[in-house]
Amino acid sequence: MTVPEHDADVLPPAERDTAERDMAQEGTRAEQRLQLFAYLQAPEHHTYLAIMRLFTSTLLADLSADEVAAALVGAERDGRIDAGESEIGTVIDRLRRLVKWGNLVVGRRETIASSIAEFQHGSVRYQVSKLAVRVQRDVDTLLHVPEGAREVSRELLPAIERGVTEISALLSEALSAEQHDPAAKPAGQAGERLAEQVTTVFLQHAELAATVRDFYAYLGQVVTRHHLAPEEISGFRNLLVEYIQMVVEDVLRHTRTIAAALSGITSRREELLRVLGPAEDLGAEVERARGRTEADWQELTDWFVDSPGRPSQVSSLREATARAIGSLLASVRRATSDGGLMPGRRGDLLKLARWFDEAEPDRAHQLYAATFGLHSARHLQPAPDYDSDNHEVAWRDGPVLDVPVNVRSRGDRGARGRASRVLHDPMTEEALLSEARAEKRRRRAAAAELTAAAAHPTEIRLSTDALGVLCELLTKAQAQREHPDDTGWARDPVHRLQVTIRHTEGHETRIGSSSGTLTLRNTALELRGDDTPAEAGTGTTANSTVSGGSR
Structure with missing residues (x-):
């Protein structure tokens, strides 16, 4: 429960205490969940990744420290983890840290052991937590994602169009079956087919939305670069002009039918959720499949249908495409025109950075002086204004001088921005014409x-x-x-x-x-x-x- 700050003072004392306690618990729960990512930044993250992959590779994994240590021997032999990481003492320490972060949970079972140490190692079992499975699954997916653009699954659009249209028909059939036989199972076979179609549509839309987000995220990091090589411009031109145009055309062609079907389902959403089954049947702690809550359907509708003050994702996609094409055309003009804005300095700066990286210390000092002209007795710019009168502070520890974007990215000190519109002034124009006639x-x-x-x-x-x-x-x-x-x-x-x-x-x-x-x-x-x-x-x-x- 989250209470706005300006409303907290008007609540009764008991309710205010409850609200503050709920907010504190919510913040604590968030901090605990963020601890699930701690093993990724640990110095021994290679060992932790190997352990987590071992637990998530099978269903209902239940492993002891000895079994984990035996499995890590192969990874240590192949060089995937450091030497000594498969020792039992080290493995127990790694497992305890994963338990502390919430990635693993501890369990026990009966075991036959010949010593107390063997009993302790064998009786303590470890299982992976539900959220840790998701974290590790996302990590493995991220590590295998290529750097290039992700293809948009536009072939899912006609499937989603057929699916939402069929959902309306199946809902009518299920409601009709309930009216004829109220004592039978809710909605009968029509209800089962309806649930199947709802799950399919939401899975298809989730895949489509993910591919669109990934593609435009890649596109955004590319078109905003000021400096593009000629071969890059050619490749992005084909990507934007041909591929994106095809994607946008497909989205716009199917959006009208999908939006009309979703608008019809909106008025019958309560009946649809009732037919799919109430959440109480499974318990409050169970995470339900997509399409079983009001929020899921609202999210799906907002993706295709515009609402007052909130454009749909389809409209955002169209605007993002227009901005991307405009950015590409600007890059082409900068690369092909002789005048206008100065070309980007990205290539020059990368070359200079490579020279610095390869240079010895003495050579680096000479290169720095030759590049920036900051010799001991030369001052090309006045010193920045300091906020304090402490003259004992070295320049490298003082305030940072804010360099304008045009100087930082293009090496151009000219004023940026749009030129002011010239206003028509007939009196000044006549005065200038009279002056010109008198001079003549x-x-x-x-x-x-x-x-x-x-x-x-x-x-x-x-x-x-x-x-x-x-x-x-x-x-x-x-x-x-x-x-x-x-x-x-x-x-x-x-x-x-x-x-x-x-x-x-x-x-x-x-x-x-x-x-x-x-x-x-x-x-x-x-x-x-x-x-x-x-x-x-x-x-x-x-x-x-x-x-x-x-x-």
């Missing part, structure tokens, strides 16, 4: 002023805008000259304005403006341009040369 008018006027100045080489005095355009063209013309004696030129194609500079020893070119006088020593300047800009129409062309000394 100023440049057109500056180009026209330079064209007019070319017609009057002796009176060159420019405005600030015209001098800026001229300096821009002079910079481009100067960039074309590989040697000071070369001739350079630059052109503004929009306004048909060209500037040419030539080296002329002893000449100076002076251009006045409101900002000052531009002096070009040992340089002759030539301006060529139309009387009107290119976009304003056609006009006459004025050519002139501004040489040193003219003003």
Whole structure:
């Protein structure tokens, strides 16, 4: 019995004490059950595994310490357990520890012995507990499970569809038999066939659900990797695009019929459980077969049928498939595109880890310094902020600096996340367009002023805008000259304005403006341009040369 914390204070004292006692007993029972896994982490776990396999290999195993020691001799000879583990004293210690953890239970039987020690060893018998059998069975299954994907038993879907449909028909037949002969055995032969079909359906669904969970668990640990080799991408592409599509199509095709049959059974669930037999017939401590309780049928229904606020496992399967395909496509884009996000550093980090593992201590220090650049006198980043003022704490014992995911997994310091949506701002847009039009008018006027100045080489005095355009063209013309004696030129194609500079020893070119006088020593300047800009129409062309000394 579990009582919410906020409701404990409103209970009467007697009921509150009972509830607290039940909660304490429940916690103690859970701790005791967790002790069943203790032998798996013990230093002598190979010996414990051999002992537990010996007890679970036969039904109703009843063994003494001598019999266990004799069976361990072969395992010790083959090297599966350490030397000395088959000695009787060691075996007794291992068996007592298993009894303490709850994996074995102690029993006694009459025996004929020639000594007290032989009587003690032979009369004490050991049997395996029920929960320990399950633990060992799961352990052996886990140790033999391959690392790859597990095939989904999708062929069970049509069997489950036929089974739940037949359950509805058998239930109607069993209820009809009860009405005709109430004194007969509940439901008669129809009830037996109904129980058989219920057990079959739940076993089939348990296998289907287990294969789906295992397959998608494997898929999840793969598609979340940032770095995938090309051959891995090809294999996972076939796995996702072909196999998963086939699985999802089969699930969706049979789900509608299964969901409709389960919905019909839901309204008659009490009658179904009554026909299958009440739990009191077997006792409260007996673990019943699947399909004999309300919770079993609710779990089966929730797997196929959506309920308000709780999507079914079929819906979750469809969403998980979509996420997996999206993750694979992202991996393909990262592996094939030249731009965008930087590729994962997983391969590089694994190679670096292998170098460190194979290196000698001196070589490892050199490799560390060369890789991270953390030499004695170099600091690439500021030290992290410490929470305390204790400067005697070494950096390796201080707080850990939180490294962002993009730096840790991709080596990229750029900001992650989605770009903000650009809002439409008509006032700002109009202001920018007006500014651009004004700049265009100023440049057109500056180009026209330079064209007019070319017609009057002796009176060159420019405005600030015209001098800026001229300096821009002079910079481009100067960039074309590989040697000071070369001739350079630059052109503004929009306004048909060209500037040419030539080296002329002893000449100076002076251009006045409101900002000052531009002096070009040992340089002759030539301006060529139309009387009107290119976009304003056609006009006459004025050519002139501004040489040193003219003003």
